[in-house]
Amino acid sequence: MEGFLHQVFSGLATGGIYASVALALVMIYQATHHLNFAQGELAMFCTFIAWALLQAGWPYWAAFFATICASFILGLLIQRILLRPFEKAPVLTNVIVFIGLLVIFNSLAGWIFDYTIKPFPSPFPKDAWYVTEYFSGHEIGSVGVTLCVLLVLYAFFRFTPMGLAMRGAAQNPDSARLVGIRVSWMLAVGWGLAAAIGSVAGMMVAPIVFLDPNMMSGILLYGFAAALLGGIDNPWGAVLGGFIVGVLENLLGAYVIGTELKLTVALVLIVGVLTLKPSGLFGKVVVTRV
């Protein structure tokens, strides 16, 4: 029982990270109806920015917030410069551009910061007051950070005019444009937010998996699985999906199939959700008119 609980709780901790990635994916999906295959690599690259700042002697939280700002701007610029010409392009074009971005960020990180595996510090001390038998300091800290991100996003979308404009632009672009919302810019802000959320996920996961250019590929897959499970158009569902997937992954890894097939579990989850319940647990069922 002790071991079982331990697995559940550490699953919740990794689930928090999947939840952040899923949240970032949902942000972009809601705004543009595209699945962002480059999300993981973007997050990895931002984590490298944080690492560089830390190496330069910045205190952790200063580097943390500076990275979030930098990734917001990076996401914004990517949308403005690279993706805007493809706003109306077919799905295939967009998928190819995303894959191009994935490859570019991966090799750029390898080029600038090289491929050696680097340790990344955790801001949460091992002997803090909130450390319990089941949760390590970093685990409880990353869950806390995920919840904070969720809360901030909720407040942003619920209580600010900008959030309202973004929701309008996502829901009905034409009408939003008519009432004076700059829809294309709202998409860019959506990208910026997604990049910022992704960078938080990257900085939270880097102390666990260590920092290298390929660290996010598995996590991205679990993020997708989480987002699909919760419903790709529902942020709350995505977060819940993240926690479910995290716990599921840990329990399956510990008791059923071992750790060697973790990615296959994600594959089965993705294909399973997509074929059996494409709208996920909490998503809207989409009906298209022919």
Add this chain to the structure above:
Amino acid sequence: MKSYDRNWMLVGGLVLLVALCVVPFLVKNFRVFQFNLVLVYAIAILGLNILTGFNGQFSLGHGAFYAIGAYTAAILMDRFGVPYWATLPVAAGVCFVFGLVIGFPALRLAGHYLALATFALALAIPQLLKYRLIEGWTGGVQGIVLNKPDAPFELALFGQRLSPDRWLFFFSLAVTILMFVIARNLLAGRVGRALIAIRDHPTAAAAMGINLTYFKSLTFGVSAAFTGIAGALGAVVVAFVAPDSFTVFLSISFLVGLVVGGLASIPAAVFGAIFIQFVPNIADEISKAAPWAIYGIFLIVFMYLMPTGVMGLLKKMWARLRPTGAADAASGQP
């Protein structure tokens, strides 16, 4: 197509064939090995093009079928002593079945979701190949080392012996030509038109009596079989298979080859294959990371400037340069 066009194409084709037969004896053995890989990649990209270019179904996971084909061939040769040429049809069959298995859920997935499912497949395949329970067959992380087959007869041209690599060049060339002819015959007729109709407007295609389920899953199977043959041939040519050579980046490089060569064109696969074989080699000299950066940049730049790829550019140039009949050449293909 006018009759003199056909004659010129025949002559051109013959000249090309003779040149291809002589070239391996003019260059170093290592170059021949690289040409072999070009042929292998051309088949793989052709398989992907049938699925994505002609039928409009995404796959970011064709590296997985390539891996399955390669492992089928390697296991057959290593454990059962099957001759190398006999592994190709088996690999095709195995991959066809796998393609159907993957393609069946793919029927319910469209666009992004199919891309995602196949992307997940591509990420998961190296782990699956390393799995403990099948280690006895796959050789685990170490993979399987094979022997290159010797040429069945002695031959020397320009003072160069018919080495295993040179022999494999002719073998691969024969297989490649066969696969391209099969693809052409498949796509030029009724089936090809059905596939394109499904790509362009599934509902209208269904209304015209095309069985979507049948054609879409079959296309997935055929496409996987093509890529599986490429994988088997690749295993023979390289004489080595290991899980880490079939990462998600292999699938991405097929995608790069597809985009650079040009979608929905059969000969385009050759240009794509030349690109993914030689450009990384040149770029490698700048930095270890450079090939992939260049791939990424090419993917995006091609989407901006040349969405029809090299083949589209060639067609446009041909239509402009040719004095007569320019109009019908330009309107021939999308």
